[in-house]
Amino acid sequence: xxxxxxxxxxxxxxxxxxxxxxxxxxxxxxxxxxxxxxxxxxxxxxxxxxxxxxxxxxxxxxxxxxxxxxxxxxxxxxxxxxxxxxxxxxxxxxxxxxxxxxxxxxxxxxxxxxxxxxxxxxxxxxxxxxxxxxxxxxxxxxxxxxxxx
Numbered sequence: 001x002x003x004x005x006x007x008x009x010x011x012x013x014x015x016x017x018x019x020x021x022x023x024x025x026x027x028x029x030x031x032x033x034x035x036x037x038x039x040x041x042x043x044x045x046x047x048x049x050x051x052x053x054x055x056x057x058x059x060x061x062x063x064x065x066x067x068x069x070x071x072x073x074x075x076x077x078x079x080x081x082x083x084x085x086x087x088x089x090x091x092x093x094x095x096x097x098x099x100x101x102x103x104x105x106x107x108x109x110x111x112x113x114x115x116x117x118x119x120x121x122x123x124x125x126x127x128x129x130x131x132x133x134x135x136x137x138x139x140x141x142x143x144x145x146x147x148x149x
Contacts, residue, residue: 030055030070037076041083052081084108084133091115092135093124099131109134 032054039050039062051066052059086109092098093112102110112135116124121137128135 030060030066030068031057032072032074033066033068033070034074034076034081035066037079037081039081043083050081082106086110089113092131093127093137096127096130099127099133099135103133107133111136111138113138 030053034052034054036049036051038047039052040047041062046062050062050064053061053063053066053068053070085106087102087107088111090098090102090107090110090112092102092110092115094115099110110131110133112124112128114124114137124137128137
């Protein structure tokens with residue numbers, strides 16, 4: 001039984017092979033193609049050198065060699081191309097900029113482990129709410145700090 005991601009990738013691949021985009025009068029054009037990186041996707045049991053095409057913020061194709069035109073191309077040779085990472089122990093809510101720095105490193109979700117202490121919990125929560133990616137505050141660290149007061 002295929003999961004939803006496997007089904008959608010298979011359907012997109014079948015559509016590309018069948019030439020469905022050309023039937024509507026336009027060749028596929030991607031917003032971005034990441035070329036030649038080591039693509040690791042555990043959900044697809046994939047660990048290989050591949051190209052990844054992005055269209056409208058979503059992965060549109062993964063192939064050994066994507067030759068279709070793209071607005072932008074990134075040479076990823078010698079680099080890893082992976083799904084977004086979740087960091088389960090950060091101290092990113094210390095400053096408003098920290099979560100953005102995590103995002104630049106590929107962290108698309110994070111948990112702050114009580115970096116500002118219980119007395120500044122409101123500031124920590126405010127930073128977490130404004131983060132560009134999902135950011136949660138670890139309650140256990142806060143409870144532990146409250147017990148030590």
